[in-house]
Amino acid sequence: MSALVGLSCVGAFLGVALLAVLIGRSRDVTVAVYSACLLISLVGLVAALVHLLGGAPASDVTLPLGLPWVGAHFRVDALAAFFLAVVNLGAAAASVYAIGYGRHEPEPQRVLPFIPAFLAGMNLVVLADDAFSFLLAWEFMSLSSWALVMAHHREEGNARAGYVYIVMASFGTLALLLAFGLLAGPDGGYAFAAIRAHGETPLRAGLVLALALAGAGSKAGLVPLHVWLPLAHPAAPSHVSALMSGVMTKVAVYGFIRIVFDLLGPAAWWWGVPILSIGGGTAVLGVLYALMQSDLKRVLAYSTIENIGLIFVGLGLALAFEANGFRTAGALALTAALFHVFNHALFKSLLFFGAGAVLVATGERQMDRLGGLIHRMPVTSLTFLIGCAAISALPPLNGFASEWLALQAILLSPQLPQWGLKLLVPAVGALLALSAALAAACFVRVFGIVFLGRPRSAATKSAGEVDDWSLGAMAALAALCVIAGVLPGLVIDGLAPVAQAVVGARMPAQASLEWLSIVPIAESRSSYNGLLVFTFIAASASLAAYVIHRFASHEVRRAPAWDCGFPDPNPATQYTADSFAQPIRRVFGTFVFRATERIDMPAPGDMRPARIDVTLHDLAWELVYEPIVRAVSFAAERLNRLQFLTIRIYLSLVFFALVFLLLVLAVWP
Structure with a gap:
């Protein structure tokens, strides 16, 4: 993929955005805008895949824009090509879905101009090859996505979600601005090629690493910088939520990889310690x-935080292995992280599409008002089930393949010479195993409450399947989840150029192995065959169905579910989402959420209903952000007095400030 093709796609997106503004009230503008976005995304996707799989050399373009002494540099290498493929694949799926879903948008003119602008911003971040262009594209991406979050600003809580998001986005941009300032140095070499040319001192490298974690981590959703994500993603329209969760967070991962693995120079072993620690904690929390x-x-928004934590664990392992010269192990860890980047873009987009379909069909997002949708929305139920199984890391789907690779990389950690890493990495591995088990419980809960059981509301009883465009987008993503899980070797080989460019090594070629197995390091150590697992599961299920129907009954009978001998047809007697989570809340809630329960149990003969009130606390918000809010409010109230000073005092303050600055210049070495 040439950088010129990428810039042409960006220009086309911006043209569509302008067109949406000009004809925003036309009758068929929704179909036209999303069809154009689909076409442009497919062009970008095909070009990126051709560049990545064809082994093309890096492509550069310099435009006479930006900083006068730098210009605007754009470049496509293997790393950029992979993330451009992820961005445009997610954009294409969202565009197909939105052709049908967008017809239900009450005020499309609030959404349509910003969707192509958002897609242009994400592509431009990945294309940028200098600090100024990167930050400009990053801020453009943030502002356009903020406008999409605020599209339904009249709904309760959405305005606050937009405010928190823009504040955190501004913080992230400031952190990246400082990081690039340190990387550029006193000479102001803001082009990435100039940054690569000079090394960094250990102190400066540590500062850049911390700033990159803060800047990119705030956009990706690392704990405790995650507070905007569960507010903003639900506030946006569902196809925008899919783009923000499945794609934009990956652009943040790209920014981190570009700075830390590429621009910062040779890695030190301790760089992996904070990344592994934050990643493991983020996954579990x-x-x-x-x-x-x-x-x-x-x-779904909080689940994104868990998956981002898993990706950063892989990146931290890759840094630790690379710093110690174990490049093959580093390639395994990096491939696991990048594979999960791709996988998460697939199944998280699929799940948000499914949530949008449920919202269109029922008008409900609260799980306790849903239920029984498997009979009313069978295609949505099947695709959503595949997404749930994939995100729960169940074989033979794609989520299992990438998490299995990450665990294989963790098993190589005894090679590391530093005792800090020897102790930390197994602990992080235990956190990943715990998060995988909890993710399975989470999505058993989601699918069971939403799609199984009996309808809990009138709107759910009358629900029906959504439009064909939405179903087609969900079916395509579900198929990709199955294919990437059954044939993971094809994805791993596709990621080999990226690993080779970033850490200087790659995993063994997988396509040449027998039976399409995948082997992380050597066949004698471990291997996995998704095709055989898929065949075994399909054969076992088919055999079980045949035996049941052959020897038990030839007919399908439908009867009420067993209700513990209490024949109450009221759907309120079913398990709720809160009751399903109660055992886990009682195990972890006291420590993680400071959870408290207050039970009101009437005495015998008292006909009042029993009540249980549960209070949960977001410790990140209460311990980190509320003190900052109080400090800012306190300082603002004190500084507000400056508005009411006399002109004499203002002139005196200016005089003393000038004297102070002159003294600083006089004593400056």
């Missing part, structure tokens, strides 16, 4: 937060 939610889209 994200899924625990998800288990406590009853809003379907908030569950």
Whole structure:
């Protein structure tokens, strides 16, 4: 893929955005805008795949824009090509879905101009090859996505979600601005090629690493910088939520990889320690937060935090291995992280599409008002089930393949010479295993409450299947989840150029192995065959169905579910989302959420209903952000007095400030 093709796609997206503004009230503008976005995304996707799989050399373009002494540099290498493929694959799927879903948008003119602008911003971030262009594209991506979050600003909570998001986005941009300032140095070499040319001192490298973690981590959703994500993602329209969760967070991962693996120079072993620690904690806390939610889209948003934590664990392992010279192990860890980047873009987009379909069919996002949709929305139920199984890392789907690779990389950690890493990596591996188990419980809960059982509301009883465009997008992503899980070797080989460019090594070629197995390091150590697992599961299930129907009954009978001898047809007697999560809340809630329960149990003969009130606390918000809010409010109230000073005092302050600056210049060495 040439950089010129990528820039042409960006220009086309911006043209579509302008067109949406000019004809925003036309009758068929929704179909036209999303069809154009689909076409442009497919062009970008095909070009990126051709560049990545064809082994093309890096392509550069310099435009006479940006900083006068730098210009605007754009470049496509293997790393950029992979992330451009992820961005445009997610954009194409969202565009297909939105052709049908967008017809239900009450005010399309609030959404249509910003969708192509958002896609242009994400592509431009990946294409940028200098600090100024990168930051400009990053801020453009943030502002356009903020406008999409605010599209339904009249709904309760959405305005606050937009405010928190823009504040955190501004913080992230400031952190990246400082990081690039340190990387550029006093000479102001803001082009990435100039940054690569000079090394960094250990102190400066540590500062850049911390700033990159803060800047990219705030956009990706690392704990405790995650507070905007569960607010903003549910507030946006569902196809926008899919783009933000499945794609935009991966652009943040790209920014981190570009800075830390590429621009910062040779890695030190200790760089992996904070990344591994934050990644492991993020994975567990994200899924625990998800288990406590009853809003379907908030569950999916918190689940994104868990998956981002898993990706950063892989990146931290890759840094640790690379710094110690174990490049093959580093390639395995990096491939696991990049594979999960691709996988998460697939199944998280699929799940948000499914949540949007449920919202269109029922008007409900609260899981406790849903239920029984498997009979009314069979295609959505099947595709959503595949997404749930994939995100739960169940074989033979794609989520299992990437998490299995990550665990294989963790098993290589005894090779590391530093005792800090020897102790930390197995602990992080235990956190990943715990998060995988909790993720399975989380999505058993989601699918069971939303699609199984009996309808809990009138709207759910009358629900029907959604439009064919939405179903087609969900079916395509579900098929990709199955294919990437059954044939993971094809994806691993596709990622080999990226690993070779970033860490200087790659995993063994997988396509030449017998029976399409995948082997992380050597066949004698471990291997996995998704095709055989898929064949075994399909054969076992088919045999079980045949035996049941052959020897038990030839007919399908439908009868009420066993109700413990209490024949009450009221759907309120079913398990709720909160009751499903109660055992896990009682195990982890006291420590993680400071959870408290207050039970009101009437005495015998008292006909009042029993009540249980559960209070959960977001410790990240209460311990980190609320003190900052109080400090800012306190300082603002004190500084507000400056508005009421006399002109004499103002002139005196200016005089003393000038004297102070002159003294600083006089004593400056």
